[in-house]
Amino acid sequence: MIRHFFKLIWNKKRSNALLIVEILVAFLVLFGVMSLMAYNYQNYSRPLGFKYEQVWCINISWNQDTAQIGEKLKSIYQRIRSYPEVEIASRTNGNTPFANNQSNRNVKYNKVTIQGDIFSTDEHYAKTLGIELAEGRWYTRADKGAKHTPAVINQMAKEKMFGNENPLGKVIQLEGDERWKIVGIVENFKQRGNYQANTPAFFNLSDWDMSSVLVKVKPGVDANFEAKLMREIGNMQPDWVFELSYLKTLRKSMNQQTSIPSLIFSIVCGFFLLNVALGLFGVLTLNIAKRKDEIGLRRALGAPAPAITAHFVGEMWVIATLAVLVGLILAVQFPLLNVFDLEASVYVIGMLLATLTIYLLVTLCALYPSIQAARIQPATALHEE
Incomplete structure (x- = not known):
């Protein structure tokens, strides 16, 4: 079955190459966001090393x-x-x-x-x-x-x-x-x-x-x-000038300075992924519409509806796998070269989360068009042909 998927993808390599590039870019963006989130989470989970409650700071200028x-x-x-x-x-x-x-x-x-x-x-x-x-x-x-x-x-x-x-x-x-x-x-x-x-x-x-x-x-x-x-x-x-502040308030402000840019980056990434998802959904819907005769023939030969759904979802998984493999080759250079002097675990978590998100995104985008394809009746497809 997998060999058959690769054969189908190779026969339409020009259109599938665009999908692979699109998914690859989405993976790299996700890798950056997920690595940042993993880095912030790891730091946040580690103790400060001191207590700030009920401590005031008085700064003096003479x-x-x-x-x-x-x-x-x-x-x-x-x-x-x-x-x-x-x-x-x-x-x-x-x-x-x-x-x-x-x-x-x-x-x-x-x-x-x-x-x-x-x-x-x-x-x-x-x-x-x-x-x-x-x-x-x-x-x-x-x-x-x-x-x-x-x-x-x-x-x-x-x-x-x-x-x-x-x-x-x-x-x-x-x-x-x-x-x-x-x-x-x-x-x-x-x-x-x-x-x-x-x-x-x-x-x-x-x-x-x-x-x-x-x-x-x-x-x-x-x-x-x-x-x-x-x-x-x-x-x-x-x-002299005396300024008093609470460490509790300063901590909140300092954390916001770090978390707000990360939040903005995540929102921008979310909009980008939404555009990628809409693009994948549109491409899959168009491809299925062009392959009604193929689907009708398979249905006439006895292929059940779940098999049709699994086939189109499987094709997208293979395309996503090709993109993710290229993305992983690029992403693995970060821990190997010690880029930004971060722990290797940050990048590993980023790669894992990005990979899971890509497969989830591809599955969600492919599922509805695949279900629609499975509902095509042989008589309808042959009549249109």
Whole structure:
């Protein structure tokens, strides 16, 4: 039967070639969309590595004021921590969770150099965000006098720099010959939202004039305390600018920035597939109308209606298979060449989902015209002939 299908397709190779190209393009578009969806799903299913509920972020800008910045920031920070509504607070730089702000540097260990996100914080950062350590410990104020700056890395940084080697106690080198000593390891830290991949992250103890404060408030704290807090710290430095935002709100906004383009891409792909489906449906309907004599003859020779339906659906499956095989040859180059530096599983899932969607689409488009063909009576076909 399959050999017969190939013979029929070869006899009409010119018209079938257009169908194959159309299905091939649809497969490649689906492969891109499905790979993107698989990538986003895999990232979303992995934990952030920290807790954002009940955490506020206060960004501080001192404009042209340069006098005793450190002392002024310290006073503001101490005032924030003194409120009974505040459970704990931590000073850090502007690349706070879910902020459109990054700090990247090259980090080297032996002959391995990678680029990672750098988070300069105080010793309360992990407790404020509920970061759990997988190995080692978080740095403390007692580490301040150490020869090398204490640092904590995430699991991705460990895998890329050290492989199976234990990184605890090792000294890494940053640009500018700065050296940090690793004292702890955390699992994930996805600062840019749920859809972000788990990229290398490095945390270090810093005493610089850090411009952001993360504040974890106690349960039940409402907007009244927010207004009071902003008013009082604003009065401490009237010329400075203070901006408060909730990490919960920032997370939602950051996730939307990633999901909305993916949604738009999916909608455009949906319209394209609709056009492909309408084209396939029209071509099949026209082909069946031209082959009424063939169908009538087969019916007169005793072919049952389900056999006629299966025949035309089978032809479309063979055409779809030829297109999908070419598409798979092109798609498999992505994991082999490590395009976009994504996991191979993302592309494999994309290929599987695209293949299943193509066969479902072809089956739905071929089913109704095939059923109509099966209803043709021999007498009607012979009469028209």
